[in-house]
Amino acid sequence: MRFAPADAAALPLWLVDSGADLPAELSPAQRAFAQAQGFDGAAGTLCLLPGASGALDGALFGWGSAANRRRGRFPLARAAAALPAGAWRLATELPEAETEALGWLFEGYRFGRYAPAKVPGARLVCPAGVDAARLEAIAAGEALTRDLINTPPNDMGPDELEAAVRALAGRHGATVSVIAGDDLLAQGYPLIHAVGRASPRAPRLIELSWGGEGPELALVGKGVCFDTGGLNLKPGSSMGLMKKDMGGAATVLGLAAMIMALALPLRLRVLIPAVENAVSGAAFRPQDVYTSRKGLTVEINNTDAEGRLVLADALAAADEACPDLILCMATLTGAARVALGPEVPPFYTDDEALAAALAGAAGAVADPLWRMPLWEPYETLIEPGIADLDNAPSGGMAGSITAALFLRRFVTETGRFAHFDIYGWQPAAAPGRPKGAVGQGARAILAALPGVLGL
Template sequence: MPMTFATDRGDAIPLHVVETGALKDWLAGQLPRVATWVQTSGFKAELGQAAIIPAEDGSIAAAAVGYGDASARNRGRFHLAGAAAKLPAGTYKLVTDLDAGTLEPEVLGWLMAAYAFDRYAKASGIKARLVAPEGVDAGRIETIAEGEALTRDLINMPACDMGPVALEAACVDLAGKHGASIDVIRGEALIEQNFPMIHAVGRASDQAPRLIDMRWGDLGPKLTLVGKGVCFDTGGLNLKPGASMGLMKKDMGGAATVMGLAQMIMALGLRVQLRVLIPAVENAVSSNSFRPGDILTSRKGLTVEINNTDAEGRLVLADALAFASEETPDLMLSMATLTGAARVAVGPDLAPYYSDDDAMAAALDAAARKVADPVWRMPFWTPYEKMIEPGIADLDNAPSGGFAGSITAALFLRRFAGEATRYTHFDIYGWNPTAAPGRPKGGVGMGARAVLEALPGVLGL
């Protein structure tokens, strides 16, 4: 089903949004037979509940969905989407006094609940379609849903169909859709043009490593998005166990998320000079794989001791960040499925981020609450810098000891971002392990909607 609003042709089914505390008054305002029917059906206006109200001829006259109370709503998000999943196919029009600010994330969740990844088997999201409520920016919401769908599709695609070649093709398609320019450096040209760590990580694959560089817009502040595009991560010679390798098709989730965000930015016409950099590689195993103990020299000139070939994402990002910083953009963000430590710290729902910019952090936190895209600030804890300095080289890609893994990875990246650049790094998961309202199991965007909401204030747009 399309992730768009339905057109109101006058036959949309009224859908009443009822809080638990308002249920008694709402029932009192209904016809006696309706009130009796709703009560008999067990409807208590709790979150996720839905009640169908039949007409005398057996058709659907109206419906009601529960909106719980504030305490219950604080335990989750996209509550209307949870109830919408229980409604039969049809077109519905909300009857509610909720304000537009409350409704916008709710109806976005409804659109996102229509998503299904159906490339390889039949699948469908919710079948109930919604008419855009008055007062919400329907076009913006549909655009955000489209960007989210792009991110989900890319992450859900198996590596056999989403390797570096296919990821490049997806970027070319996105660029063509919005009139963006694109340049790609592939294979041995990475060595010639000084991207040694991107080349080292990806050289063992049959699909050549590459750096994808997309640009859009020629007015406004310079915004650079860098996304980790490791299309599959075996762990390299430090081979992952099978259980840890099963979800590694999602290791390009950072690239997928910045592409979804770029889609939103371009479709909405934000007044920025947008640049998207994606190092696209497969961390494969072959006779020419990079090895534990190797020392690589990065684009920036810093040397890196390889203590674990499974800590490869920070290597490809480092060269891309160094390249991006040479232009000194007004704002640079990186997104990556970088560390398991981040998942241990905050779980799969929160998008942890690192920033030395208090204004950026405040804007992100406020935006995240507004658009129901939770983020959590983590510390660039400078005293841990010594943990990424092995002595034999400038930097260590995988410090021993097991402490602060997400923080040390972020500190590693900060070394390449350039001191003159406002830099924020997201260590995302990119996967929803359990189906939830508006978020089916599988690939998912994290942090992109919060960033989009924060950008105008942060960049003075």
């Protein structure tokens, strides 16, 4: 996922709008060839151009209509997938050059750990005026997120997630500390311990710290490496994608990789509660009541609503340090997918300026987000009576909102907080996004941070 060298002998690639004239730079023979092929600029069509000797001398790519392009993201990535291997340069001026160049890099990702994967061989020379190093850092962070989510649970448990954090820290001079097993109880993380104690793979809280000055950013990511549902066991059809239940952790690690690679002037703290929600005699039970790190008591009414439990303790720990901003990312609720589908993650915040910054950045960098309300009248739904909080309100309505309200109860010292209920998965291949794991929200956050934190 890198650009071709700037001095590469790159072939020209022209982008042609639907029904538009062919580029004036084409030779008469090339023009006649394209016309004979019936090339008309229809979205996604490709016409390879021969030179005088018959060798490949460039290509035309159908750019379609503006309306067509609004229906999807990264249309240039389709060219990256279709072009022959080698270096290519954009011969058409493109206002969205930065976003489309990034999409080209994203198209170069394939997960090949367990079987050979055919990686597109066409490489783009970074367009003039675009910061190649920045985009490569973003692409590398995205690749890390995808790799972690795509890895199956036998090779991505709490131990392996910790190893991935340590490897990332080693590349950027960050420090890592871990609290694991029964030490979680001794050091005040009872909810993380309760959720993870049934598995032979010890639960843990993984913390990465980086940066010595500037505002403090705390990133909290749900690291449920596999979710059986616990004693409220999921049916097989619902368990099939649960390797991605650590997608929040993978996404905050990808974002952390971007922040550190770009040397943003801030102090970064990443907290990942890493567990496997398993079934055994030690499993936590429906109707159990636990006292959280925050001191709030929580009644367990569904062991399959475990993500908010592990996040609660981690958020409380983040909140104790009063950072300038706390961001929480989690593959938390099916309700979010019912409301907005797989491509548009909802986010929740009480901070109007933060919400506006995130929404604006999401549109600017083609990383969709949609604000949902922290609806105060629903607070009573998460109050069971026997305890301060209910982890799984009955009725099934407003599930994403009530989960966000639950998490907000654990962030009371820090003024600025946002929660992202992501999916982390691409159900069908799309430009720049092969079927499988995908990052969501990280690029929008990265783009918003300078304004939000005054960097």
